[in-house]
Amino acid sequence: MNADFGVIGLAVMGQNLALNVENRGYTVAVYNRTRARTEEFMEKKGQGRKLIPSYLLSEFVASLTTPRKIILMVKAGGPTDAVLEQLFSLLSARDIVIDGGNAHYSDTERRIELAQKYDLRYLGVGISGGEEGALHGPAIMAGGDKEGYKQVEQILTKIAGIGPEGACCAYFGPGSAGHYVKMVHNGIEYAIMETIAEAYNLMSRGLKMSAREMADVFGEWNSSDLSSYLFEITEKILRRVDPETGNPLVEMILDQAAQKGTGKWSTQGALDIGSPAPTIAMAVFARVISALKEERVRASTVLSGPDGRIDTDRGQFLQDLFAAVQITVISAYAQGFHQLQDASRERGYSLDLSEVARVWMAGCIIRAKSLTQMAKAFRDEPDLPLLFLVAPFKEIWEVSQAGMRRVVVQAHAAGIPVPAIDSVMDFVDAYRSARLPANMIQAQRDFFGAHTYKRVDRDGVFHTKWEEE
Ligand code: 6PG
Numbered sequence: 100m101n102a103d104f105g106v107i108g109l110a111v112m113g114q115n116l117a118l119n120v121e122n123r124g125y126t127v128a129v130y131n132r133t134r135a136r137t138e139e140f141m142e143k144k145g146q147g148r149k150l151i152p153s154y155l156l157s158e159f160v161a162s163l164t165t166p167r168k169i170i171l172m173v174k175a176g177g178p179t180d181a182v183l184e185q186l187f188s189l190l191s192a193r194d195i196v197i198d199g200g201n202a203h204y205s206d207t208e209r210r211i212e213l214a215q216k217y218d219l220r221y222l223g224v225g226i227s228g229g230e231e232g233a234l235h236g237p238a239i240m241a242g243g244d245k246e247g248y249k250q251v252e253q254i255l256t257k258i259a260g261i262g263p264e265g266a267c268c269a270y271f272g273p274g275s276a277g278h279y280v281k282m283v284h285n286g287i288e289y290a291i292m293e294t295i296a297e298a299y300n301l302m303s304r305g306l307k308m309s310a311r312e313m314a315d316v317f318g319e320w321n322s323s324d325l326s327s328y329l330f331e332i333t334e335k336i337l338r339r340v341d342p343e344t345g346n347p348l349v350e351m352i353l354d355q356a357a358q359k360g361t362g363k364w365s366t367q368g369a370l371d372i373g374s375p376a377p378t379i380a381m382a383v384f385a386r387v388i389s390a391l392k393e394e395r396v397r398a399s400t401v402l403s404g405p406d407g408r409i410d411t412d413r414g415q416f417l418q419d420l421f422a423a424v425q426i427t428v429i430s431a432y433a434q435g436f437h438q439l440q441d442a443s444r445e446r447g448y449s450l451d452l453s454e455v456a457r458v459w460m461a462g463c464i465i466r467a468k469s470l471t472q473m474a475k476a477f478r479d480e481p482d483l484p485l486l487f488l489v490a491p492f493k494e495i496w497e498v499s500q501a502g503m504r505r506v507v508v509q510a511h512a513a514g515i516p517v518p519a520i521d522s523v524m525d526f527v528d529a530y531r532s533a534r535l536p537a538n539m540i541q542a543q544r545d546f547f548g549a550h551t552y553k554r555v556d557r558d559g560v561f562h563t564k565w566e567e568e
């Protein structure tokens with residue numbers, strides 16, 4: 100038996116992806132560095148399926164029809180390099196290697212160069228949707244060798260999630276385009292998760308609402324324009340009771356957020372190209388601060404502040420909170436798309452942002468109803484710099500900003516941190532300012548470093564001897 104497709108790496112994502120491909124009628128070769136995992140997989144999930152296990156990489160390669168089509172579902176970084184080093188020398192010219200992990204885009208570019216030396220076709224592909232997505236239909240963001248993509252397009256499209264505008268799989272551009280899009284997807288994911296956490300905190304600490312009451316609010320929001328996967332799971336999380344204590348399970352979870360680095364990479368990428376992604380950055384820093392549990396516990400006994408209670412009309416506050424959350428969530432996407440727009444120009448990806456929005460409509464973690472309107476906005480104006488400039492997002496801003504401002508004021512007055520919501524308020528207010536106080540910064544730079552400045556009334560570059568009258 101010759102396999103149509105190969106999967107290297109049999110952690111849960113790799114296993115589920117292999118099963119997904121097999122479910123579509125293909126014969127799948129599987130390999131894992133440790134033999135035991137492959138054996139366990141075959142025993143528990145492989146019975147009666149068209150799966151070909153191999154226990155040596157050379158056997159795995161030999162079990163595939165040419166040109167070989169192989170996906171790596173291996174830990175990003177060193178482990179991926181270790182597999183590739185072995186794999187490349189075993190393959191034949193024009194075989195196709197797909198990295199389906201969360202690789203850093205610079206690693207993908209380095210690996211593309213290496214693959215070219217072996218005359219291989221290399222694809223950096225972002226796959227989103229967690230374990231369930233991998234099995235039933237993830238969102239697939241491909242980039243790299245275009246000819247290679249054409250040869251695996253059918254398989255990838257068949258295993259992808261189906262959204263309102265078709266299969267959630269697309270080729271986005273050369274080089275690291277696919278992994279870059281996935282990285283920004285994760286940045287947006289961080290920002291939305293932080294926004295939800297802030298809303299939860301305002302309701303729980305500020306309004307003293309119960310988990311069940313908050314679940315009802317998230318359920319309601321999930322049936323509105325905010326309808327999305329992350330809101331859906333938040334309602335479910337709030338309804339889960341800890342069997343040991345009878346408390347809401349979420350209240351029993353330690354308040355230290357972990358991270359594997361993709362939100363940080365997204366922020367670093369934004370800084371590298373001078374793209375404004377403050378909300379994604381604040382979401383990363385919020386996780387960083389949460390991790391400093393011991394320091395926070397100490398500071399909580401040293402530094403005073405308001406007690407967190409928000410004494411206000413609950414109905415009005417919840418309406419305002421909806422407005423704040425809606426604008427913040429849209430802004431997370433808006434900043435992400437802005438970064439993709441900038442990266443596309445800077446790095447030659449030629450991204451079609453309406454396609455990006457379309458692929459994110461199903462399968463992935465940031466899937467949301469509003470992506471349909473976002474796709475349309477970029478279809479109407481491919482170079483649109485910021486979603487808020489056009490309908491319906493402009494109207495949402497107009498209608499909702501007053502409520503959002505009230506939330507920010509009340510949160511600060513109560514001493515409840517809202518870094519994501521706050522950053523959006525500042526971001527949009529700065530973005531819509533025809534004049535910012537950057538003139539003062541330029542004057543200071545010129546004062547202490549003779550860095551020069553431009554004038555508003557005539558062309559040229561100027562320097563002033565500030566200490567001399
Ligand atoms: C996805 C997710 C996934 C990510 C996890 C955890 O699209 O399926 O983005 O790729 O690894 O969500 O990320 P953190 O550990 O950094 O929170």
